[in-house]
Amino acid sequence: MKPLNLIAILLFMSGAVWALTRSERSVREIQRGYFGAIGPFLKSGSQTEAYARSFLDEVQHSKVLEAEIATVNREIGRLHIVESRYRELERENTQLRHALDFKKTSSFNVAAAQVIRRQPTTWWQTVEIDVGEERNICSQLAVLSNEGLVGIIDRPAKDRSSVILLTDEACQVSAKVEDSPEVGILSGQRGQFEGAPLLRLKFLSKNAALHSGQRVFTTGRGGIFQANILLGTIVSVEKGAEDSEALVRPAVNFADLGTVFVVLSKEPLKK
Amino acid sequence: MTRYTLITVLLVLASFVVQQFLPALTALHHSRVLLVQLVFLCAAVTVGQPTMLLLAFVCGFLWDAQCSIGAHGGDPEIYSQPVESLRFGYSILLFGAMGFLMQGIQPLFKQGKWYFSALLSGIAILLYLAAEYLIITFVRGNFIFTKATALQMAYTALLTMLFSPLVFWILFRIASWCRHSINPEAAKKRRRHF
Numbered sequence: 001m002k003p004l005n006l007i008a009i010l011l012f013m014s015g016a017v018w019a020l021t022r023s024e025r026s027v028r029e030i031q032r033g034y035f036g037a038i039g040p041f042l043k044s045g046s047q048t049e050a051y052a053r054s055f056l057d058e059v060q061h062s063k064v065l066e067a068e069i070a071t072v073n074r075e076i077g078r079l080h081i082v083e084s085r086y087r088e089l090e091r092e093n094t095q096l097r098h099a100l101d102f103k104k105t106s107s108f109n110v111a112a113a114q115v116i117r118r119q120p121t122t123w124w125q126t127v128e129i130d131v132g133e134e135r136n137i138c139s140q141l142a143v144l145s146n147e148g149l150v151g152i153i154d155r156p157a158k159d160r161s162s163v164i165l166l167t168d169e170a171c172q173v174s175a176k177v178e179d180s181p182e183v184g185i186l187s188g189q190r191g192q193f194e195g196a197p198l199l200r201l202k203f204l205s206k207n208a209a210l211h212s213g214q215r216v217f218t219t220g221r222g223g224i225f226q227a228n229i230l231l232g233t234i235v236s237v238e239k240g241a242e243d244s245e246a247l248v249r250p251a252v253n254f255a256d257l258g259t260v261f262v263v264l265s266k267e268p269l270k271k
Numbered sequence: 272m273t274r275y276t277l278i279t280v281l282l283v284l285a286s287f288v289v290q291q292f293l294p295a296l297t298a299l300h301h302s303r304v305l306l307v308q309l310v311f312l313c314a315a316v317t318v319g320q321p322t323m324l325l326l327a328f329v330c331g332f333l334w335d336a337q338c339s340i341g342a343h344g345g346d347p348e349i350y351s352q353p354v355e356s357l358r359f360g361y362s363i364l365l366f367g368a369m370g371f372l373m374q375g376i377q378p379l380f381k382q383g384k385w386y387f388s389a390l391l392s393g394i395a396i397l398l399y400l401a402a403e404y405l406i407i408t409f410v411r412g413n414f415i416f417t418k419a420t421a422l423q424m425a426y427t428a429l430l431t432m433l434f435s436p437l438v439f440w441i442l443f444r445i446a447s448w449c450r451h452s453i454n455p456e457a458a459k460k461r462r463r464h465f
Binding site for chain 1: 287288291292294295297303305320321324325327328331332333335336337338339340341342343344345346349350352353354356358359360361363364367400403404407408411413415420423427
């Protein structure tokens with residue numbers, strides 16, 4: 001082997017070892033630098049993409065009308081979430097009206113965002129949205145649509161953020177089943193790329209009395225997601241030797257994500 | 272030579288930007304053109320080993336910077352079995368391995384038989400995806416290999432491979448512009464022929 005090649009291999013291996021031993025924080029710094037560098041290209045590319053899309057739509061709508069529709073749609077979505085939240089609070093209030101220590105006043109402040117694009121990764125299911133640190137977005141904030149939970153903020157940048165979708169195996173949510181004492185951990189499944197992906201609700205009790213059609217909500221435990229956000233509906237239950245698992249159809253149509261909402265103000269979360 | 276190397280590095284960097292706007296094809300099992308990997312593989316066969324390793328490091332490092340996702344977080348009492356993330360930097364080794372694979376048939380490329388390299392780029396992409404999937408499985412456990420996953424890998428490799436002649440054409444143009452021969456034996460033959 002030529003000495004130059006040997007030196008190159010040694011340098012390459014040292015570089016690889018250096019990269020592999022970076023801490024989570026350093027990786028985030030590297031990612032921040034990387035996205036900062038390609039940010040202008042992404043921004044202009046996204047703008048061109050959006051412009052091309054709106055140009056195609058312009059056959060039927062004027063630009064002004066389109067902007068108005070987009071604003072109204074955002075507002076409707078936001079109000080849907082606020083309304084469902086108020087209904088939940090109303091129900092909670094009715095249930096607890098005799099409880100003297102009930103003093104909680106929750107706020108549910110959300111920021112509307114548009115899904116810009118799906119990220120070019122093969123195995124991870126992530127999307128990018130058009131709000132970032134400028135709008136007080138930070139990591140591990142829940143992202144909703146008016147149908148239910150979409151995912152969690154992974155990497156916020158200045159004016160955009162990356163969201164890990166609920167269908168990704170890495171996105172775990174503490175979940176409960178309606179009309180049942182069952183709680184478990186809901187996550188996506190590996191290798192599901194076709195059709196409507198199903199989620200897996202794990203760690204249910206061995207004899208969980210569940211049936212298809214029951215809805216699954218967040219428990220609010222675990223310090224990330226607020227309680228009572230709709231996750232999906234049970235499709236089937238698989239009983240195991242030690243515990244049971246349920247397949248859940250997500251409430252959100254992940255193939256058609258447009259406007260989403262990032263929950264900014266966290267109500268007190270149960271630990 | 273130096274100019275060609277520099278332009279190759281710039282081409283790889285440009286492919287990272289373009290990759291951001293290449294969507295997955297839902298009709299073809301969510302397959303996509305892996306432009307970064309393709310540009311690297313095609314470039315790897317046209318350069319020497321040190322340059323190939325430099326490109327592998329740049330590609331792997333930036334690919335992981337682009338794709339790595341953070342830890343889930345949350346209360347460890349509730350999320351007691353978090354899904355493991357892959358370590359930042361693993362792609363550097365994968366790119367390196369693919370680069371060595373491509374350099375294995377460099378003698379054929381130097382003779383002007385670039386189509387063997389084009390075919391091998393498809394195989395290398397397939398191996399890259401398979402290796403990546405196996406690493407994920409090894410780290411997270413629970414081997415799941417569905418037909419959809421296999422088809423996604425196969426179509427991605429095939430689709431990416433179809434673009435390799437275009438990338439080779441660009442590399443040949445760059446080499447000729449830099450007055451650098453990337454297949455010297457074929458060039459000698461041509462000269463003898465004329």
